[in-house]
Amino acid sequence: MTTGWSLFVIFLVALNIAGCAWLLWWTSKRRGDEARNNAETTGHVWDGDLTEYNKPLPRWWIILFWLTIVFSIGYLAWYPGMGNFAGTSGWTSAKEHDADKSEADARLADAFGRFDAMPIDDIARHDDALAFGARLFQNHCAQCHGSDARGAKGFPNLTDGDWLWGGSPDQILASIVQGRQAAMPPLAAAIGGDVGVTEVATYVQSLAGIKADPALAEAGKAKFAGVCAACHGVDGKGNAILGAPNLTDDTWLYGGDFATISEGIRNGRNGMMPAHGPIIGDTRSRLVGAYVWSISHRDADEPPDAP
Incomplete structure (x- = not known):
């Protein structure tokens, strides 16, 4: 002031x-x-x-x-209330906040401290840790992945075995702590305009076992090998290092119909998961990772609990 x-x-x-x-x-x-x-x-x-x-x-x-x-x-x-006069007590709202935060951090450290630096698959063996992780997931992750962690269009399902960036404990933790940036550039110009988009989309459907026009698929195969294989691989099975999805299964992040595949090829995709390490810290990231790892290793027919 x-x-x-x-x-x-x-x-x-x-x-x-x-x-x-x-x-x-x-x-x-x-x-x-x-x-x-x-x-x-x-x-x-x-x-x-x-x-x-x-x-x-x-x-x-x-x-x-x-x-x-x-x-x-x-x-x-x-107390401060007269312009810039700070008051004789030295009280400030910032000091009050810092004191409350320190007290809360001490309680959290006491509750979570035993899980510091522990691998998330080991943390997943503790029921109380999974309960902590489930609540943290609801607070920080459910907005995108859903309260049941089954995701939505553009947001991955975390309960299955299909992983864009890898599903090992370390890979899951890295995704949570560091975030992910998945970018697919628009490719219409590189593969021959609308005709090329149609051919490549048809070939991608054929890779996934979807009935497609053989002639269009064959024409799209060459274009796929020349452009798309750089990320998705010659066989279309993807690359977890790049976050490039496997195109040969029946799991689709945006949808497996012809129109959606064509849209992705023509306009590209830009998916981003923010880094949560700076937000919730390493230990709480591990608790969330343990919860995610646990629900993805259940029986496929057993839905995860939504706390």
């Missing part, structure tokens, strides 16, 4: 306190028999003899108001 604004705030506070004090003095100066005998009226009369008077406030009420003013002056001297 600039000096000018600080002085303006101090002036307003002082003016309000002085105004309240003057108002109390003015309303309490007429007392005793004279005040009672010569009290002013408001001019309101009911039923002929019921008159509304304008009398001073009761003394006990005025004393309470004076005590309030004294308290406000003491409060403003002790």
Whole structure:
């Protein structure tokens, strides 16, 4: 706050306190028999003899108001409230926040500390750790992957065995801590425009075992080998290092219909998972990773619990 604004705030506070004090003095100066005998009226009369008077406030009420003013002056001297004046106590909301955060961090460290640096597949053997991980997942991951972790269009299903970046404990942890950036560039111009997109999309469907036009698929095969194989491999089985998906199974992140595949080839895709290491720290990332690893290693017919 600039000096000018600080002085303006101090002036307003002082003016309000002085105004309240003057108002109390003015309303309490007429007392005793004279005040009672010569009290002013408001001019309101009911039923002929019921008159509304304008009398001073009761003394006990005025004393309470004076005590309030004294308290406000003491409060403003002790706590910051007068512009840039910091108060004699040295209290700040930032210090209060830091103290509360330190206390909360100490409690969390006591609860999570035993899992520090532990591999996530080992953490997954502890029921209490999985409970912690499930709640952290709901707070930080369910917005994209769903409360049941089955994902949605553009957001991977975490309960199956299909992984873009690898499903080992270390790979899952790396995805959580560091985040992932998956980018597929628009390829229409590189493979011959709309005709090339149609041919390659048909070939991709044939790789997944979807019935497709043999002639178009054969034409798309050469274009796929020249452009798409750099990421997805010549056999279309993908590359976990690049996050390039396996195109030969029936798992699709955006959809396996012809229109969706064509759209991805023509316009590209840009999927991003933010790094959660800076947000929740290493140990809590491990707890989330343990939960994700555990639900992906259940029986395929057993749905994960949504806490």
